[in-house]
Amino acid sequence: MKVAIVGVGSMGGAIMQGLNNLTKYDLIAMNPQNPRVEKLAHEYKFKLVFDPKSLIDLQPDVVILTTPAPVTVAVAEQLQALDPHTIVISAAAGIKRADLQAALVNNPVATMIPNTPVSVNAGTIGLSLDPKFDKPVKDTIVQLLNDLGDVVLVSEEQLDIVGVIGGCGPAFVDVFMDAMSDAAVKHGLNRQTAYRLIASMVKGSGALAYETHQSPATLRDQVASPAGTTIRGLAALEKHGFRYGVIDAVDQASDED
Numbered sequence: 001m002k003v004a005i006v007g008v009g010s011m012g013g014a015i016m017q018g019l020n021n022l023t024k025y026d027l028i029a030m031n032p033q034n035p036r037v038e039k040l041a042h043e044y045k046f047k048l049v050f051d052p053k054s055l056i057d058l059q060p061d062v063v064i065l066t067t068p069a070p071v072t073v074a075v076a077e078q079l080q081a082l083d084p085h086t087i088v089i090s091a092a093a094g095i096k097r098a099d100l101q102a103a104l105v106n107n108p109v110a111t112m113i114p115n116t117p118v119s120v121n122a123g124t125i126g127l128s129l130d131p132k133f134d135k136p137v138k139d140t141i142v143q144l145l146n147d148l149g150d151v152v153l154v155s156e157e158q159l160d161i162v163g164v165i166g167g168c169g170p171a172f173v174d175v176f177m178d179a180m181s182d183a184a185v186k187h188g189l190n191r192q193t194a195y196r197l198i199a200s201m202v203k204g205s206g207a208l209a210y211e212t213h214q215s216p217a218t219l220r221d222q223v224a225s226p227a228g229t230t231i232r233g234l235a236a237l238e239k240h241g242f243r244y245g246v247i248d249a250v251d252q253a254s255d256e257d
């Protein structure tokens with residue numbers, strides 16, 4: 001399958017890396033000329049073009065739009081001559097399917113919010129599909145995205161909050177991990193040991209919650225032994241407003257103003 005990525009920045013690059021890991025896709029990309037992207041094209045051996053006509057001439061089966069959100073509808077308008085069978089999937093946060101579909105009247109258009117862990121095929125991808133899509137179109141989209149991570153089907157209205165939890169979430173977790181590593185270094189661990197320990201701990205905690213379906217509160221209670229060390233740390237997190245800080249971070253990231 002020929003997959004084109006339009007806009008090879010943080011998100012487009014992560015998708016490119018995730019698909020490249022599997023070696024089964026014929027990958028192409030469009031980006032303004034930029035040595036960073038040209039280096040990536042050389043490394044991953046994907047075909048890189050710089051203008052919409054060259055992309056259209058390559059007849060991709062799927063086009064993934066990872067351009068900056070404010071220009072994504074304009075980019076879609078430049079792709080109007082795509083073969084009608086080409087499926088277009090936009091990752092642009094806050095950009096509605098109707099606006100993209102108006103620009104690409106002949107193509108099936110889906111909207112998603114992926115996250116950067118797709119680069120290691122461990123992404124979380126909120127996906128909204130038009131209920132009118134044919135089954136083969138739906139299947140193609142879901143199978144492709146399943147190769148990048150966990151696909152969660154949601155309504156288009158839910159994509160905004162999915163974008164904050166799933167899309168911005170890794171950055172919030174990264175701040176938590178960075179703070180934990182400062183604390184570990186303060187207590188004598190070297191940075192590399194701290195990073196490994198913390199990444200492994202976060203990965204394992206996520207896997208436990210994901211696989212057991214137990215609530216975070218239940219899992220927390222299992223760690224906090226009576227009169228033990230964890231409950232003292234949890235009390236300190238409450239004292240410093242950690243929980244409200246997280247809720248406010250989601251509120252602020254959701255605020256469109």
Ligand SMILES: NC(=O)C1=CN([C@@H]2O[C@H](COP(=O)(O)OP(=O)(O)OC[C@H]3O[C@@H](n4cnc5c(N)ncnc54)[C@H](OP(=O)(O)O)[C@@H]3O)[C@@H](O)[C@H]2O)C=CC1
Nearest residue numbers: 007008009010011031032034066067068069091092093167
């Ligand atoms: N970063 C993330 O974790 C997530 C991002 N998204 C969405 O992905 C999109 C990209 O975000 P992000 O990767 O962070 O941003 P970046 O700025 O890192 O990447 C944007 C890329 O698009 C390229 N670009 C700009 N204009 C055009 C154009 N007209 N045609 C083709 N390529 C173009 C840029 O080129 P250059 O800079 O080389 O000129 C750059 O490589 C946004 O819509 C965002 O909402 C969604 C979920 C998560």
Ligand SMILES: O=C(O)[C@@H]1CCC=N1
Nearest residue numbers: 093113163164167168
């Ligand atoms: O920061 C952003 O706007 C994008 C959308 C979700 C994650 N990154």
